[in-house]
Amino acid sequence: MRLHLPVAAVGLTLALAGCASSGGLHPQGAPIDPSSLATQQSLAQVSASEASWPQTDWWVGLGDAQLDALMTEALKNNPSLVVADARVRAAQAAAGVTHADLLPRVNAGASVAGARLPASVPALGNGHFGLAKYAYASFSWNPDLWGGRRAAWQAAVGEARAAEVEAHAARIELSGNLARAYVQLGYAYNQHDVAKAELQRARLARKLTRQRVDAGIDNRIQLEQSNAEVATAKQQLAQAGNAIDAARNALAALLGKGPDRGLKIARPQLLPPSKLAVPADLPANLIGHRADLVAARWRVEAAGKDIKAAKAEFLPNLGLSALAGVIGFGGGNILDLPSRFYTVAPALSLPIFDGGRLRNNLRGKDAQYDLAVAQYNQALVGAVNEVADDVDALRSLRQQVAAEAQALAAAREAWTLAEQRYKAGVGSYLEALTVRQQLLAAEQRMAALKAQQSDQSVQLIQALGGGYTPGNGQVPPATAHASAHTSSSTDNRS
Template sequence: MFSSSPARPLPRRAPFATLLAALCSALLGACSTLPPYQRPTAEVPAHYAGAAPGWAQAAPADAAPRGPWWTAFDDPVLNQLEARIDVSNQTVRKAVAQLQQARSLVDYQRAGFFPTITAGLAQDRSRTSQNVEGKSLAGKTVPDYAAGVSASWEPDLFGRIRDSVNGAHADAQASEADLEGVRLSMSADLAVDYFALRSLDTQKKLLDDSVSAYAAALKLLQQQLNNGAIDASAVAQATTQLEATRTQATDIDVTRAQMQHAIATLTGEPASSFTLPPNGSAAAPPAIPVGLPSQLLERRPDIAAAERRVASANAQIGVAHAAFFPDLVLSASVGLESTFFAPWLSAPSLFWSLGPQLAGTLFDGGKRRASLHGAVAQYDGAVADYRQSVLVAFQQVEDSLSALHALADEAASQQRATTAADLSLRLTTNRFNAGAVSYLDVVTAQTIALTNQRVADQIAARQLESSVLLLRALGGPWQAGAANTPAHG
């Protein structure tokens, strides 16, 4: 800013005072009230309790990118859908915008290291009252033309600006980790929904095949009824079985449509214009290498974000400490000012000012002390958030490992039950054809066989879901292609 009236000449000692102030600034520039930052500690178990015997330990590769972890499932359709997450998912795009905002705040805080320079032009006319005594300009109208440049700079004596930059930089790193966390979460949600839809397609195919078989059996029974070989009860039982199975198949269509709509939203497309063709082939879960618990702290983006927020809170303590020390402001201005426009550019119209200002707060009623206490409390809260994130991460890994371990045993047991139910159906059908049992026994065997097959398909879907959740809990595979490494010996 600049003044509309000429500044008084500075004393001769002003340049020396300015030089002395600049020298003090250079000597004190290394001073900082920032407490030394130490990464908060968290209790890390020696191994995962839920890991099945024989699971291999993954070799850590911190510098390697996580890569598209979903390729471990070897599904081209899933790969195409996952590719749309970064482009079209609105939650990811919001996280990108928040990261850009955080990076802009770093630039904003870093600008405090540099002086602020302003320039301006002004023209005004003023008249002094004629009834004021003792003024030479009483009753006169005086124009004023002025132009000037001013600069001000606050040396970072006690690290306030530097701590603010460090805090903003840590927040930006946390936002970057948040973005990776959102990407991981959205891609995992998409994979879970996709495999749920695939499971519905498998069950739909099973039900459709059953409807076709039941319809053929009903047609045969109706011929036997017409020939007098059986009574009407067998036809009624077959009709009931057929229509009940058709009802189940229709119910699958309703659930599949809802799942397809959810996938459309995750990929950023309107639900009304998005379709996925049915795929009744069974998908198999991949073998997933399990890392050491300590590696989880290095790979999970939410843990990284929580740790960076601890660093940011630590920097805010330094900012609060710096408020107890005085601020030094160096300012200078230069310009031209004249009552008449004609001599405006001449040397006599020149005005300038230069000088330092040191100011500090002597009493504020405890405001700065309260701010410091608040910053310390914020730091303690960030440490608690970090440790809670670690606990939740280990819980999620253990939940997924336990689920996979139990589901493996459950799938093996269910496969034996399904095989036995299929054998029972064949034997019962043969006995009915031989006239040894009623058709009610066949219907019962069909119901048991269909139920067991659907349960087997549902267990397979739960295994895929648990595999996805484990990959998300581990922060993705350790390296591109790591998910294809055999996990069992």
């Protein structure tokens, strides 16, 4: 006995010294500090106000009743939103399964079986048919000594929260895409109007040119040029009609309906562009107003909890199980005292050699954390620069619209003068139609610029979060450096 104790002590010491270790493994990524993303110079000429954040139903402020109705229809039972909601329920169910690992398990069962046991083996039976009856109840529980299972559950909750936020992001994306398609439909109608007017002008110009050719004033070169203008105008009119059909189909798809639904959409008015302004302290506040950034932060938090759960697997694990029941053979009463049985089995396990499974699992969790951090950083940098790009584009479009307004006014004045000259008998109507062509081109450019303004305004609204406000439980804990997630008692060697 005296010899056995030292041998056991030596064996335990060697086992502990050679057990699996998590030493030397840690993630490398760190979330970017939003304050390091400077925007003061880039947005210096833009007014800043907290009121610049979009409202949840920002489209109502545009004053288009048809657009309001389309938004309500699109956000109700849309297939893309059903997909997002189903992913939320799946993630919540996965979190529920992980939570169950924290709790004890109790099972019960009973069975009656008939069998003929061979008489050739007297210890088993006598060669006659008999019944075997049993009933049991079992209990098992693995205490979460190191918090690994709780960390795994928290990671699953983080993934579920990310899925919830991404469902909001899907709604924001849908509303933005619907507004942009609505703008595109209005622009397509404007293009159709200009193309129709151009076709009428080209046909009239060809008629006058044919008269001049017949009178010997012009030659057939001018007539063929007029024919080419008419053909080009027809092509542009057909293209504009196709653009209307395509925009209607796009709206119908966003509504989750067939193409016939698009035919019922009336011609929209051009949506007014939003005011050029950004919220104060944009990078820091943008995190809480963009669903994609909130979801990315949840995934960083979940990845950190996964690391803790993986480290807990290196440590000793305690388990407790118990089984009690009754069993009987033949026609006897199984509730008799001799037929009862029970077992109690506490167990202790410690990983010693696993071929590197635990270390590689932890190494993979570290990589997943670095990936989540990198994706969050990429999303944050992209979001801030996206806002700056949209602001610059809107600022440029305002300047372009102002310049084009001057060109349009000049073209209208030229058309007025050309008509006056024709009526006064000074100039020909063919010359006036040439001026008219310049006016139509200016009107087409102005329509395109205003459509770009409206579209860019919607993009800015989306870049600022589309009116998203995190609900209860959707705000993730503050993301910190990986050491904040991984510094715990699990860093010790097992």
